[in-house]
Amino acid sequence: MQFVTLNNGVEMPLLGFGVYQIPAEETERAVSEALATGYRLLDTAAAYGNEEAVGRAIKSSGIAREDLFVTTKLWVQDAPAEENTRRAFETSLNKLGLDHLDLYLMHQPFGDVYGQWRAMESLNRAGAAKAIGVANFYPDRLIDLIVNNEIVPAVNQVETHPFFQRADYQDLMREHGVRIQSWGGFAEGRNDLFANPLLAEIGKECGKSVAQVVLRWLTQRGVVAIPKSVRAARMAENIDVFDFRLSDEQMARIATLDTGSSLFFDHHDPEIVTWLAKRRLDT
Numbered sequence: 184m185q186f187v188t189l190n191n192g193v194e195m196p197l198l199g200f201g202v203y204q205i206p207a208e209e210t211e212r213a214v215s216e217a218l219a220t221g222y223r224l225l226d227t228a229a230a231y232g233n234e235e236a237v238g239r240a241i242k243s244s245g246i247a248r249e250d251l252f253v254t255t256k257l258w259v260q261d262a263p264a265e266e267n268t269r270r271a272f273e274t275s276l277n278k279l280g281l282d283h284l285d286l287y288l289m290h291q292p293f294g295d296v297y298g299q300w301r302a303m304e305s306l307n308r309a310g311a312a313k314a315i316g317v318a319n320f321y322p323d324r325l326i327d328l329i330v331n332n333e334i335v336p337a338v339n340q341v342e343t344h345p346f347f348q349r350a351d352y353q354d355l356m357r358e359h360g361v362r363i364q365s366w367g368g369f370a371e372g373r374n375d376l377f378a379n380p381l382l383a384e385i386g387k388e389c390g391k392s393v394a395q396v397v398l399r400w401l402t403q404r405g406v407v408a409i410p411k412s413v414r415a416a417r418m419a420e421n422i423d424v425f426d427f428r429l430s431d432e433q434m435a436r437i438a439t440l441d442t443g444s445s446l447f448f449d450h451h452d453p454e455i456v457t458w459l460a461k462r463r464l465d466t
């Protein structure tokens with residue numbers, strides 16, 4: 184596995200395993216298989232409802248804690264969010280059965296963002312979260328957070344796939360020391376990604392599948408990828424991307440697939456913002 188070094192010196196695997204939309208009752212098996220396949224970065228969230236199952240799989244794996252990189256995410260909190268954030272962090276930690284997180288992300292740029300971030304900064308200073316970051320922050324929100332706070336997010340996890348490539352945004356993040364992490368690296372299969380002729384052609388040239396071409400393209404750009412699959416064969420396929428290299432010409436051909444816009448949510452759309460910002464978890 185290759186690693187990247189975050190802006191505070193923490194080492195993070197370049198490829199991991201995401202568990203969004205894996206039902207809680209299937210998650211323990213899926214994560215156990217992912218760990219057995221060799222994944223060491225796990226990406227969950229309070230909002231996914233499967234942190235306990237992730238925790239059980241970690242425990243039964245017997246893998247040393249220092250060899251794992253566990254990320255979870257804070258859901259939107261009301262102002263003043265300091266106390267709520269600390270409570271939400273403890274709840275996630277207890278569900279996961281861990282005594283610290285490797286990365287704690289603010290899941291959405293909504294609610295009392297500053298209060299949430301200040302609480303996350305204290306958790307980071309106390310060593311309870313080795314790194315802190317954000318998700319779904321568009322450039323305006325990210326720069327505002329950086330300019331007005333002490334700790335620069337180590338990571339920004341944003342929708343990034345061949346149809347929404349984020350190259351300019353990645354450059355901006357790099358300038359500020361923020362590592363880009365892709366969610367929905369396969370666009371969850373939208374736009375018929377797995378049958379895309381251009382990606383299939385490049386796959387043929389390399390002797391690799393479309394999924395492997397996409398993950399190689401992301402990681403070769405320095406984008407941390409966290410593909411999700413409930414199938415052991417695909418887990419193995421998705422981690423097997425470090426024995427080939429895409430040429431500059433192949434990278435340039437993939438660049439032509441970029442549409443420059445989201446296939447999921449526009450975090451500037453008032454209806455989407457209302458829907459996300461009003462949602463509260465039961466915990």
Ligand SMILES: NC(=O)c1ccc[n+]([C@@H]2O[C@H](COP(=O)([O-])OP(=O)(O)OC[C@H]3O[C@@H](n4cnc5c(N)ncnc54)[C@H](OP(=O)(O)O)[C@@H]3O)[C@@H](O)[C@H]2O)c1
Nearest residue numbers: 201202203226318366367368369370371394410411412413
């Ligand atoms: N921060 C956020 O707001 C946010 C939002 C979305 C996602 N995420 C994170 O990012 C992770 C990845 O994104 P995602 O789960 O939305 O989608 P994704 O990884 O883009 O796509 C997952 C889909 O691709 C299929 N798949 C996986 N490997 C395949 C392969 N080799 N060949 C063919 N199909 C394959 C899976 O089916 P099977 O499972 O049936 O194999 C599943 O339907 C999530 O799990 C989550 O951890 C974060």
